[in-house]
Amino acid sequence: MKLNDMILQTPYLSLESDFYSFHDPQPLQDPCLISFNDAAAKLIGLDTDAGDDPSFVPLLNGTFLPKGSRPFSMCYAGHQFGHYNPWLGDGRACNLGSLNGWNLQLKGSGETLYSRMADGRAALRSSIREYLMSEAMHHLGIPTTRALGIIGSKTKILRDTMEEAAIVMRMATSWIRFGSFENFYYTKQYTKLEALAEYVIAESFPHLKDDEDRFFKIFCEILHRTATTTAKWQAVGFCHGVMNTDNMSIEGLTIDYGPFSMLDDFNFNYVCNHKDRVGRYSYDQQPNISYWNLTKLSKALSPIIPKERMQKKLDEYGASLYPNAYLKEMRKKLGLQEVLEEDFELIKELVGALQDAYVDHTQFYRILSHYNGNKADLYDIAMNPVAIDNWLKVYDKRLEKEKRSSAQRNKAMLKTNPKYILKNYMLQKAIELAQKGDFSMVQALLDIAKNPYNELPEFEHFAQETPQEYKNIGLSCSS
Incomplete structure (x- = not known):
């Protein structure tokens, strides 16, 4: 399929206007293509040479909108570092619509109603990290969002210093978060809470559509998927860094790549987010936080699902569901x-x-x-x-x-234990080169990400121990 033949659907807009706001993407200045991901293109039926199409950069820059697109941003709330924040939402993301079951989203496309005084942009460095890592996680067998491509620009943004802005086109089978339900629970809009649950069933759990006990069963499925994904994180040594409820997917996807990191030397207490001063989201705490987040989801769902039934499932999560998922992953790693x-x-x-x-x-x-x-x-x-x-x-x-x-x-x-993972020092080198206009290492790391278990003689040096000065360093939330 050619870009001009794309026809997007916008089923989320069938919900009431409190669920979203309309926002046109705000283009970057002098956009340029950094990388195109043909593997993601196949998922939505695009030609694998779509990156060469003159409309591809405009697509990522928001100046070319496919047929059927009605750009919008989604509203949600969430617990951030343990504290409830009622006003979150897509602060720098614009949803274009869905194709072949994948929701297409521009991250870094400018201000929205939910930007909270920020500029709605994404730094080149964080965009490269998300683009590469989401693909790496997929090829490691971990549920995740995907990325179709990334563009850079001459647009300047202020973070800790002046930086250049970028846009990533992200793809997900669902963008619904735990915080999406929390938004309507805390505002006591229970009818809309139920409407969101019905939407989630239609989008993510269609096999439950006619089940009389469907709301409770989607909660059970969310628990299972969360346990599986968290166990896979622990097994491969992935540290999310910001496991807020607004960053938790109801499909168990790894979403919103911020100050993430893969373990270098094994450190059970490693904290990858240097703003996490108490270690709330440390590597060893991720299973506990997944449980904590699920308790907040259960509270948000309590108007439509009996609390006692959910608590029983939560007890199972800690006693057997997560431990069994973790044991399964570790047995595979140990053969x-x-x-x-x-x-x-x-x-x-x-x-x-x-x-x-x-x-x-x-x-x-x-x-x-x-x-x-x-x-x-x-x-x-x-x-x-x-x-x-x-x-x-x-x-x-x-x-x-x-x-x-x-x-x-x-x-x-x-086939289970990768030879290659994307470590922070590797990503940083790709970022430094990209900031000078050299995108060759972004492409090289994308190739590595797609082949984590293979022998790649030309990249053998990336399979060695991380240089001492780069081991288990902390990263910033600023992006």
């Missing part, structure tokens, strides 16, 4: 096919060993994927190899209870 009760202790001891060993998280699991009893390679990457040795003794005994051969286990683990 364990048999399901044994002792695995919980094995994994718990591994976390302690990694904490004591001062070892690169991704590198450890990748080398472990080749493990056949030879411990030397694992010793070599640890500052404290004794911690690794003690755990490997337990792991060896556990492997004796497996039915697969070492070769079969290694093959499966190499």
Whole structure:
């Protein structure tokens, strides 16, 4: 399909006007294409050479609107760092409409009703980070939004310093957040709360459309999806950084990439957002915060779902739903096919060993994927190899209870434990080059993001330990 043949739908606009406001995108000055993602283009039926179309940059800049588009921004609220904020919404995002089940959105397209005195723009650096990381997460098998392309410009914006603005076209099967429900709960607009629930069923859970117990069942599905996504974050070492309820997707997608980070050396208490002074959103707290956020969602849904039923499911979330999702992911990382009760202790001891060993998280699991009893390679990457040795003794005994051969286990683990992840120092290098007009590393990292499990000889240096000066640094929310 050519860009001129696109016809967008806007089902969200069937809701009442309190759910959104109309906003035309505000174009950037002298826009230029930084990168086009053909993998995302395929999802919406676009030709894979659409990035070469003269209308592509205007599409991302908001000066070319496909047929059927009625640009709008969505209203929502949310708990930010534990405190309720009644006035959030798409402060710098403009929704164009949906195509093939994907909602297309321009991030950084200017002021909206919900901008809260801000300029509605997005910095080049944060736009590159989101563009690349959303694609990396998808190819790591983690539910996420996607990105079709990114443009830069000569438009200047003030953050900590003067920076250049960019726009990313984001794609999601849903942009509904926990905070979307909170908005109508706290304003006591329960009829609209129910209308939003019906919309969510139509968009995200159509199999429940005619179910008399559909509202409770969507809550159950949200719990399952949240548990799965959070478990996958923990397994791969992803730190979101800002797990506010307005950044939590009802589909369990990873959304709103702010000061995120992948673990360098394993650090259970790592805080990637340097404005998070108390460590509310630290790596180790992410499962607890997912539960906390779900309790706020349950409160928002209480006018249409009995509290007692939701609380029972929340109790299950902490007792079994999330722990089982995490165990499932970790068994795959460790190549364990048999399901044994002792695995919980094995994994718990591994976390302690990694904490004591001062070892690169991704590198450890990748080398472990080749493990056949030879411990030397694992010793070599640890500052404290004794911690690794003690755990490997337990792991060896556990492997004796497996039915697969070492070769079969290694093959499966190499498809589960990535060789390449996008670390902050890599993204920063791409940003610095892009700020000078060189977008080659953005494209290189996109290629790496799409092939995390493959052997890529030309990028072998990116599979090595993070340089010491860049390990587990903090990032700013400013974007």
